[in-house]
Amino acid sequence: MNRISPPRSAQQVRSSAEIPDPIADELHRYDDHLRDVRGLAAGTRRNHCRIVAQLLRKKFAGGVVTIAKLSAADVRRFIARQLGDSPSHSAAAQVATALRSYLRYRTVCGDSVVRLSAAISSPVQWKLASLPRALKxxxxxxxxxxxxxxxxxxxxxxxxxxxxxxxxxxxxxxxxxxxxxxxxxxxxxxxxxxxxxxxxxxxxxxxxxxxxxxxxxxxxxxxxxxxxxxxxxxxxxxxxxxxxxxxxxxxxxxxxxxxxxxxxxxxxxxxxxxxxxxxxxxxxxxxxxxxxxxxxxxxxxxxxxxxxxxxxxxxxxx
The missing domain is CATH 1.10.443.10 (Intergrase catalytic core)
Structure with a gap:
């Protein structure tokens, strides 16, 4: 016979809602850095945080974010999953830019990220190859x-x-x-x-x-x-x-x-x-x-x- 669980009290509901989320806290601090130090627009910040959130939740799964536990292989696998079999230049550039931005932030926090940065390759594009699109x-x-x-x-x-x-x-x-x-x-x-x-x-x-x-x-x-x-x-x-x-x-x-x-x-x-x-x-x-x-x-x-x-x-x- 199945037992019916007693209804949770308001205090229990409130306690469960207040469970800390280290990754959310990390993203909040990173977003503050992008806004207050880098001066990036809201849309750019959202895009950076979206990509970084996927990396952190894949690696740390709701636990404490410890950059020392993130390996270059983790970064390479994440990029490969994000881009799939036929990546566009713009998609590759977005992922690379967001990850490099986050690693620069972690450098400010005192982490050593040289090995991680080396794992992020830049998408190939000839500089100044195209003409700027403008109205006639x-x-x-x-x-x-x-x-x-x-x-x-x-x-x-x-x-x-x-x-x-x-x-x-x-x-x-x-x-x-x-x-x-x-x-x-x-x-x-x-x-x-x-x-x-x-x-x-x-x-x-x-x-x-x-x-x-x-x-x-x-x-x-x-x-x-x-x-x-x-x-x-x-x-x-x-x-x-x-x-x-x-x-x-x-x-x-x-x-x-x-x-x-x-x-x-x-x-x-x-x-x-x-x-x-x-x-x-x-x-x-x-x-x-x-x-x-x-x-x-x-x-x-x-x-x-x-x-x-x-x-x-x-x-x-x-």
């Missing part, structure tokens, strides 16, 4: 002609102009505050950017007009100082990075363009600057790249200077 001038006109639309037409138009005219990332657009705009000086101050700096950018006239139109005619009175708001559960809250990307993607689809987010518009701005004769240093300053190496890809678009590179063909008049 006629496509830019199609995009702007497709706006404004929807329930928040002025907000959508202003968001697209921030990405297209100023090269702002989706997270930077989401974090804009009303106080960041100096209308008298014609500038925008960015705080908490990817580079963890405070940057002051000029506010283009077209962008300023779009923002002013949104603030005067569409943004409802709200105690929040966030520039862009969205409706959630019958209340207005600051817009999220994900929502900004969706606004741009929907605008691109409406114009019959590639389904892309803010980075497509950043590339478009950079290509326009190069085409107008701006130096790579000037492009790097506008896009706020931490290293000029990141901007080198746009050198391939400077056709007049590239024509000076080839050597004379043998036998031809030089």
């Amino acid at each position: 001038p006629d496509e830019v006109q199609r995009l702007l002609a497709a706006l404004p639309y929807g329930r928040k037409p002025r907000r959508g138009y202003a968001i697209v102009r921030c990405a297209l005219d100023m090269g702002l990332r989706a997270g930077e657009i989401a974090n804009l505050s009303i106080d960041a705009i100096d209308w008298r000086e014609g500038t925008v101050t960015l705080k908490g950017t990817k580079s963890r700096r405070q940057d002051i950018l000029p506010l283009p006239m077209a962008t300023g007009q779009a923002l002013a139109d949104y603030l005067q005619h569409e943004r409802l009175a709200n105690p929040s100082r966030a520039l862009f708001l969205c409706r959630r559960e019958s209340r207005d809250i600051p817009i999220t990075t994900y929502a900004v990307e969706n606004v741009i993607r929907r605008a691109c689809r409406r114009a019959g363009l590639p389904d892309s987010g803010s980075h497509l518009l950043r590339h478009t701005l950079a290509c326009r600057l190069v085409g107008n004769g701006s130096s790579l240093k000037e492009v790097a300053d506008v896009l706020r790249h931490r290293s000029l190496e990141t901007t080198r890809i746009y050198a391939k678009l400077d056709t007049p200077k590239l024509t000076e590179v080839p050597l004379p063909w043998p036998g031809s008049e030089s």
Whole structure:
């Protein structure tokens, strides 16, 4: 005869819910490091933590995380399982980047991870092999002609102009505050950017007009100082990075363009600057790249200077 277990008391339920999870605690500390020290965006942090969580739960299975017990063979087997038989370059790069990031964090914690780092091979890709994808001038006109639309037409138009005219990332657009705009000086101050700096950018006239139109005619009175708001559960809250990307993607689809987010518009701005004769240093300053190496890809678009590179063909008049 089966015995019926007595109902658990509230205290027993509470105690079981408070069972410590060392791996969850480790991931929480790692995420804090990525946010506070590395300054990574929320989406990047989630992706890193997701990959690292799979490694830790496979190896330690809910127990204490002890990096000394993690071997190079464990890392290699994990990577092989993640990528399968036909890994793409992007998938391999994501896994390698996340694991290296976590091992750098463990180095800060005092662990020796040289043998583990050596087990992570970099996916092969020729540097600067491809051209940056950007909108052509006629496509830019199609995009702007497709706006404004929807329930928040002025907000959508202003968001697209921030990405297209100023090269702002989706997270930077989401974090804009009303106080960041100096209308008298014609500038925008960015705080908490990817580079963890405070940057002051000029506010283009077209962008300023779009923002002013949104603030005067569409943004409802709200105690929040966030520039862009969205409706959630019958209340207005600051817009999220994900929502900004969706606004741009929907605008691109409406114009019959590639389904892309803010980075497509950043590339478009950079290509326009190069085409107008701006130096790579000037492009790097506008896009706020931490290293000029990141901007080198746009050198391939400077056709007049590239024509000076080839050597004379043998036998031809030089």
